[in-house]
Amino acid sequence: MRVTAIRLINFMAFEDTGWIELRSLTLLYGRNSSGKSTIFRALLLLKQSLAASADTGPLVFFAPGGATDQGEFVNIVHRKPGEDTTSLRTISFGFRCDLSDAPVRVQGVEHRSLDVYCAFRQVELADDKSSAKHAQVMPVALRVCSPAARSGDAQEEILFAVEALFERGANDDWDELMHTEVWGRWVEHLDCSGVRLGPAWELNSTDTGFWPALGGEVAALRDTNIYDSLLDLRDLVSGFLSRTTHIGPLRPPAQRVYAFDRDTAAEWRQKGLDSYYKFLADGINSDIADEVDNWMRELGLGQHVDVRRQTFYKLATISQISVDDGMSVNIRDLGFGVSQVLPVLTACLAARKGDLVLIEQPELHLHTKGQAALGDLLVRCIASGASFVLETHSESLLLRTRSLCAQHTLDGGAIKMGEIDRSLLELMGICFVHRPKENTRPVIEYISINRYGDLENFSREFVEHFNQAYKDLRELNKVSAQIRSREVKGVRSD
DSSP: OEEEEEEEEEETTEEEOOOEEOOSEEEEEEOTTSSHHHHHHHHHHHHHGGGOBTTTBSSOOBOTTOSOBOOOHHHHBOOOTTOOTTSOOOEEEEEEEEOTTSOEEETTEEESEEEEEEEEEEEEEEOSSSSOEEEEEEEEEEEEEOGGGGGSOTTTTEEEEEEEEEEEOTTSSSEEEEEEEEESGGGTTSTTTTOEEOTTOOOBOTTSTTSOBOOTTOGGGTTSHHHHHHHHHHHHHHHHHHTEEEEOSSOOOOOSSEEEEHHHHHHHHHTTOHHHHIIIIIOOOHHHHHHHHHHHHHTTSOSEEEEEEEEETTTEEEEEEEEESSSEEEGGGSOHHHHHHHHHHHHHHHOOTTOEEEEEOTTTTOOHHHHHHHHHHHHHHGGGTOEEEEEOOOHHHHHHHHHHHHHHHHHTOOEEETTEEEOHHHHEEEEEEEOOTTOSSOEEEEEEEOTTSOEESOOHHHHHHTOHHHHHHHHHHHHHHHHHHHHHTTOOOO
């Protein structure tokens, strides 16, 4: 069982992303501020919210040393131009779950894929002891649907849904929980199907992270396969998020000496640098260390990386990194590229089946040959069963992956995923995020690579995204021709 796609509704710049497929290798392109990083932010927010409690609320917008700082609900909810903060919408996060290994049966129909949505809203609640009101983020819906819901008739395809319904109070200045509804084909034969539960029963997130907890008067669920399946889906989504690693665009700078205590180690882990921390302080698997050396050579950054560690009573560790390229040099005395690529290398090489690795601008501080070699690295790493999503601006990386797809076709090669051989074309995906001129909201365009390495289903905007170098070269040739023409005519221009 695994999560194969995500969907964001009313989250930041997106009104609805549609389903974003998570392939083994997904390249995410787009101009600055087009909305690419929004996808990463959603996943990091939900991962951080796995530790949610009654004290924090269902969504943990900020945590000391955490992976992300999202401010508050008003900062992440999508608003159309002109809308103010008083008309906050409901945010929904969707997960497409592949259940091929353990299909779920609903009224005799076997489902090998289900779409799960968790929805949240900020409501204004009146204090029980005073007339004061306060804003509170609450889970307001949990839905399980068949993927066939995309065909149009979503209501008929809802298998299970529980939704908290609010109405404005008498003075129109706060929200009041009126009732909670349960419906769907999955529960039609149960007493709770279609019932309206009183305000005393409400969705909550206590002890389950952000995932809405089910309880109260829906006791009829607990003795059915529905309840067990909901728990399985919760565990699947939670496991998917907990195994998500994010390498940001600003990796730790080179230091002459790295010092780690328990707090520093925990902070690095929270920021997605667990594999890099192990490489520096704990001693990473020797096979991975050898692979780091191999790829440093491929990237043209050195022959061998040497890490010297000293531990003090298991309380602290200091480490020094030297890179040997004919002579041993401390990483602090090298260019910035080495310190920025090592976290990427260790994260990719340490990834295992079921892991999702998000990397922002992996090509930073790398020359074009090194950027192309990243494509080789990633194609090698997806054989582990891990998935990688790269937010990138590198045309060299795109060209190399296209070339590898064509070479795999020519060689008849395949990537072994466990016991199954898969074509690289099946495992690759390209997403292009852009804002059409007539529409300020971003859209996601899905581009495929064919067996010849050619791009298919791309728009004019995608061509324009990579066209600037060609335009500049054409303009240079035009101006150069004018200069030569003048010189031939004897009208020399200095």
